[in-house]
Amino acid sequence: MSENLIPFKKHIFVCNGEACSRHGSAEVKAKFMEELKTRGLLRKRAIKGDFMCTDCSSVGFCDLGPAVLVYPDGVWYAHVKPEDVSEIIDSHLLGGKPVERLVKNRVPSEEGA
Numbered sequence: 001m002s003e004n005l006i007p008f009k010k011h012i013f014v015c016n017g018e019a020c021s022r023h024g025s026a027e028v029k030a031k032f033m034e035e036l037k038t039r040g041l042l043r044k045r046a047i048k049g050d051f052m053c054t055d056c057s058s059v060g061f062c063d064l065g066p067a068v069l070v071y072p073d074g075v076w077y078a079h080v081k082p083e084d085v086s087e088i089i090d091s092h093l094l095g096g097k098p099v100e101r102l103v104k105n106r107v108p109s110e111e112g113a
């Protein structure tokens with residue numbers, strides 16, 4: 001299997017668009033990378049781990065940033081701060097329970113499901 005096809009469980013996208021960047025998205029991404037790497041959970045290139053974390057550009061949550069999206073769950077978090085990252089990892093990524101106080105959207109939406 002190619003190193004690019006190493007399976008992983010979830011993909012965390014951290015918006016690095018202009019508005020989210022102004023509100024500290026780089027620090028949020030850095031915290032995800034640091035915590036996932038420290039715990040042996042980060043999947044990066046040939047490094048095996050359950051969770052990949054990358055940047056993404058604006059997803060239209062510009063007034064609610066920093067925006068963080070977790071797939072395949074389709075959970076969109078808003079106003080994420082570095083101090084929220086451990087809770088998202090523990091509760092959502094490892095525990096399967098999204099941090100509801102930060103969830104602002106779900107895809108597909110519950111009305112459309």
Ligand code: FES
Nearest residue numbers: 015017020058061
């Ligand atoms: S800049 Fe992040 S959602 Fe628009």
